[in-house]
Amino acid sequence: YPNTTKAVVKALIRAAMWLDENDNANRPEAVEILSRPEYVGADYDVIANSMTGTFEYEKGDKREVPDFNVFFRYNATYPYYSDAVWY
Numbered sequence: 001y002p003n004t005t006k007a008v009v010k011a012l013i014r015a016a017m018w019l020d021e022n023d024n025a026n027r028p029e030a031v032e033i034l035s036r037p038e039y040v041g042a043d044y045d046v047i048a049n050s051m052t053g054t055f056e057y058e059k060g061d062k063r064e065v066p067d068f069n070v071f072f073r074y075n076a077t078y079p080y081y082s083d084a085v086w087y
Helices: 002-024 027-034 044-051
Strands: 054-058 061-064
Touching: 002 027, 027 044, 044 054
Parallel strands: none
Antiparallel strands: 054 061
């Protein structure tokens, strides 16, 4: 199913670009979507803990970590052939 594979990879790359564009401006919206019961269903604040650039390592220890999750920057989702040979 080469067309299906191509479509899935293309969709994942587009989603990754959307998550990282404009200095992560779309991440709060992504967190809201993911927190819905029909998706992940976890508490908004729990998901936002890593997605929005501020991570709470333990209660009271919040730090700015803008690259805690990187989806497109630094070629994070680029489908390198060298990665594919693992499978």
